């Protein structure tokens with residue numbers, strides 16, 4: 048597995064460009080998350096790719112060919128904090144409900160919705176932790192589950208070259224105003 | 233600075249003119265009409281094509297012949313989709329073109345309006361970048377950025393889709409304010425692995441593999457200096473041809489599937505491959521597992537994504553080729569490599585007897601003879617634009633190119649129908665050059681309506697149809713690999729002489745070798761010419777490395793001398 052933090056201009060169509068690249072080059076995406084960053088107009092993707100180190104280098108080089116991509120950090124070998132968030136809806140009444148609540152406690156998770164027939168549990172953590180919680184909850188009846196996929200950040204204050212804010216404001220931007228990001232090719 | 237108020241359409245042409253454009257290849261239609269209307273007020277030559285695919289190949293041919301960005305323009309919907317093949321062709325061969333398409337009004341986008349098509353979606357994987365412009369004030373930034381992206385780094389096609397309302401809308405035109413953000417367009421070079429120069433100086437049997445990047449990076453002189461100083465022979469890729477003079481003793485010729493036997497053998501025997509601006513396409517490597525097994529490898533390319541993609545290398549250098557070679561030059565040592573060079577000449581020996589040029593004249597007209605005669609009669613100075621197939625390989629083997637940008641051919645995508653329109657683009661870009669089309673009877677029939685464009689624009693292009701009555705290259709594969717079961721490869725055509733004449737072009741039919749010289753001489757004196765060369769029908773391009781086979785396991789032309797010996 049190779050994990051990347053990818054900074055992209057927040058423009059319509061950017062996700063499509065990234066997804067299209069992975070499809071075309073037959074890189075296998077394990078997970079992909081995207082959200083805003085501290086810089087206006089700039090989004091950050093965490094992309095986990097099922098490949099080796101050499102494949103990782105090709106992924107990075109190819110990402111840089113996309114004009115809206117501003118920076119790609121391969122954080123596979125960097126100490127990082129990785130988190131996944133899941134919401135799990137369990138059918139639990141009576142005794143089962145108490146047992147589920149105890150398990151939720153053990154896993155330092157929370158119950159965020161209660162109805163006569165079901166509970167919704169919110170949990171964050173590593174993928175392993177969520178997988179294991181899911182396993183113990185399964186016997187009670189998982190009605191529905193949603194996961195965000197992994198977001199990841201390097202620990203400490205590793206100096207990274209700064210990324211400039213997009214030239215034009217993201218609010219007014221669309222594909223017709225893509226900035227020239229890191230594009231040598 | 234005072235800003236004038238213009239329509240998006242006017243801004244489009246204003247920007248194109250400022251980018252240095254004076255000719256565009258296009259075809260009008262509803263969604264691009266405002267742009268066409270505004271065009272009349274700008275110093276632009278518009279070349280009306282007969283199919284939008286032709287417009288993209290012309291822009292591509294123009295770009296390859298001149299090194300400048302070529303521009304194609306079309307309407308929305310079918311106009312835009314007709315461009316797809318040409319865009320993909322330019323993408324594969326790193327050719328800088330900008331395609332401008334009209335789009336339905338922005339309010340209609342997504343509604344399946346008349347002639348609406350998602351052309352930015354369609355072309356996303358086959359453009360270097362593309363833009364959807366929905367407002368007049370977005371036109372200038374998009375056009376400026378399109379030119380910067382198309383021409384910078386590894387060149388490629390860029391598409392700008394402009395809605396009708398963006399063409400009609402008014403806004404203040406601000407050229408300076410629309411300057412593209414160049415951050416990252418010139419990413420610093422990078423090298424990894426072992427020291428390249430150390431490898432070069434230590435090598436006993438080094439070989440340079442020169443690709444299209446030599447010309448795209450204008451590194452011809454640096455390449456020559458390096459090769460001469462270090463006495464390193466050079467093998468060319470198909471698109472590299474012209475980057476180093478064919479007449480130079482260190483130029484071995486073409487490598488790969490239909491490369492010279494001695495070149496492929498030399499690659500397999502070398503102890504160091506120095507790959508410059510080429511991308512180890514499967515057509516040049518054959519089986520990767522057995523490719524150059526004893527060679528260390530150096531790869532220089534401006535596109536880091538090419539490094540370690542197909543072939544793992546010992547030294548990977550991303551960066552501007554000319555700059556890299558000029559850096560190497562002072563530290564590369566002069567080494568005596570006569571033994572290696574002499575060995576390669578020995579390898580050539582047995583190929584010479586197999587050469588079609590040395591076969592006894594059996595009265596048949598061979599494509600190789602035709603092409604070789606054209607080469608001699610044009611003194612090797614023509615710009616030759618080929619199509620795709622057997623004739624393309626014979627051109628590469630029998631027309632010896634000494635100058636950059638003198639062979640224009642669709643290498644990566646292998647697009648039949650490319651030659652005629654690309655030649656029109658080349659002639660428009662280089663009106664003083666003698667431009668020849670070498671095309672098969674199959675590929676010619678794919679884009680032959682562009683003959684009308686040629687005539688309407690009064691362009692002097694010579695067309696040599698290598699007419700073998702087959703889709704020759706496919707027939708050759710059927711001959712070798714499908715027991716001569718010629719499924720769908722026999723092809724008829726019109727009487728090409730009459731066809732040419734119907735368009736008003738001087739035309740001739742040639743059936744014997746002795747006619748070739750006279751007809752070519754006559755064609756050279758005409759303003760435009762079309763010659764139907766009726767060549768041997770079941771001729772074969774030798775040598776041939778079957779797809780995926782080991783590079784040295786070539787199918788060779790049977791040697792007539794060897795045959796006589798066993799008689």
Ligand SMILES: Cc1ncc(C[n+]2csc(CCOP(=O)(O)OP(=O)(O)O)c2C)c(N)n1
Nearest residue numbers: 621622623646648672673674675703704705
């Ligand atoms: C658009 C397109 N369709 C199909 C092919 C597959 N193809 C490659 S070579 C070839 C035959 C070309 O025949 P012709 O133009 O007569 O040239 P020849 O090989 O006989 O010289 C074909 C069909 C192609 N390269 N491009």
